[in-house]
Structures are given as C-alpha cells and as structure tokens.
Amino acid sequence: xPRIAGQIDLAKSEAILDAAVEVLGERGVxxxxxxxxxxxxxxxQTIYNHxxxxxxxxxxxxxxxxxxxxxxxxxxxxxxxxAQALAAFGRxxxxxxxxxxxxxxxxxAAILGAEEAPEVARAVYEAGPLQSRLKLAEFLDLETRAGxxxxxxxxxxxxxFAGMVIGSYQTxxxxxxxxxxxxxKADLIAREAARRFLRAxxx
Numbered sequence: 001x002p003r004i005a006g007q008i009d010l011a012k013s014e015a016i017l018d019a020a021v022e023v024l025g026e027r028g029v030x031x032x033x034x035x036x037x038x039x040x041x042x043x044x045q046t047i048y049n050h051x052x053x054x055x056x057x058x059x060x061x062x063x064x065x066x067x068x069x070x071x072x073x074x075x076x077x078x079x080x081x082x083a084q085a086l087a088a089f090g091r092x093x094x095x096x097x098x099x100x101x102x103x104x105x106x107x108x109a110a111i112l113g114a115e116e117a118p119e120v121a122r123a124v125y126e127a128g129p130l131q132s133r134l135k136l137a138e139f140l141d142l143e144t145r146a147g148x149x150x151x152x153x154x155x156x157x158x159x160x161f162a163g164m165v166i167g168s169y170q171t172x173x174x175x176x177x178x179x180x181x182x183x184x185k186a187d188l189i190a191r192e193a194a195r196r197f198l199r200a201x202x203x
Contacts, residue, residue, distance in 0.1 A: 025105030090190030
C-alpha cells in the first residue's frame with residue numbers, strides 16, 4: 001500500500017522520538033534538528049514532513065510519555081479499582097525520577113531553554129504535565145459519576161494527587177540532589193498517596 005504523504009512507519013517514528021529525547025536532553029532545546037536526524041538515521045526533511053516543527057516534535061515526545069503514564073487509568077481493571085489505578089499512575093509518575101534517565105535531562109533542558117524557546121517550553125507543559133492532569137481529571141470524573149468517588153472539582157483533585165506523589169522529589173531530581181528515592185520507596189509513596197487520596201474523596 002503506498003504511503004500517505006508525510007507519513008512514516010512506526011519504527012522510524014520511534015527512532016526519531018528516542019533520538020530527540022537524547023539530543024534535546026544533552027544539548028538543550030536549541031539543539032539542531034540535523035543532529036536528531038543523524039541519530040535517528042533519517043533525513044531532517046523526514047522529521048519536518050512528519051512533525052512540522054521542533055515544538056510539534058516535542059509535543060509528540062510528551063504525548064508518548066503521557067500515554068504511558070495514564071494507561072493504568074484506562075483499563076477496565078483500573079476503572080473498577082481506583083486504588084489500583086491511582087497507585088499505578090503514581091508509580092509511573094515517580095519512575096523517571098527513580099531512573100534519573102534521559103527523560104529527566106530533556107525536562108531540565110526544556111526549563112533551562114524556556115526563555116530562548118518559549119514555544120517549545122509551552123509545548124512541553126501543555127502536552128506533558130497539563131495533559132497528564134487532564135487525563136487524571138477525566139478518570140476522577142468518571143469515578144465520581146460511577147459513585148466510587150466524590151470529586152466536585154476533578155482537575156483540582158488531580159493536581160492534589162500529583163502533588164502528593166511528586167512532592168519535592170521532582171525538584172530535587174532537577175537540581176541533581178539525591179533523595180534516596182528507589183523503586184521500593186516510590187511504590188510505597190504511590191500506594192500511600194492513593195490510600196490517603198481515596199479517603200479524602202470517598203463517596
């Protein structure tokens with residue numbers, strides 16, 4: 001089947017996104033698209049054909065991350081058991097801080113480059129933290145309408161839950177300060193935050 005103009009295959013798309021996380025994390029948001037193309041083994045024009053601009057490429061990166069993060073909120077098991085879904089969401093929220101990997105470098109680079117590339121910084125915020133909170137708010141609204149929770153303002157409640165989970169750990173990670181956060185501790189924080197949140201918003 002002939003490829004639609006501007007369309008690239010999934011493997012190539014993933015390679016571009018992986019390369020972009022690495023390059024932007026290492027060199028900041030002003031990093032040249034040529035370097036992303038080189039590491040992804042594609043042409044720069046291929047990237048522009050598919051994403052249009054660096055800001056849209058960044059949105060795609062954040063979309064992928066948000067999809068991974070909110071997946072537990074969209075399964076039948078998660079919808080039926082909000083404690084399980086919220087704990088899983090919290091664990092994923094903390095996972096990148098535990099791993100201290102390239103995604104954290106990318107986020108730090110976006111903050112440092114916000115003044116010189118405000119459109120990229122806005123794309124990171126809108127497609128990343130804001131979108132994840134909106135997805136969580138949708139889940140909380142669904143649970144409220146089903147009678148399992150009582151969240152009169154789901155978006156505010158979503159902000160509260162994310163804040164309970166992340167606390168000051170994200171700030172410490174961005175500053176390179178070690179807080180002793182490992183997988184076991186992240187799991188404990190996520191489960192405890194879910195327990196306390198559900199108690200606060202019990203139907």
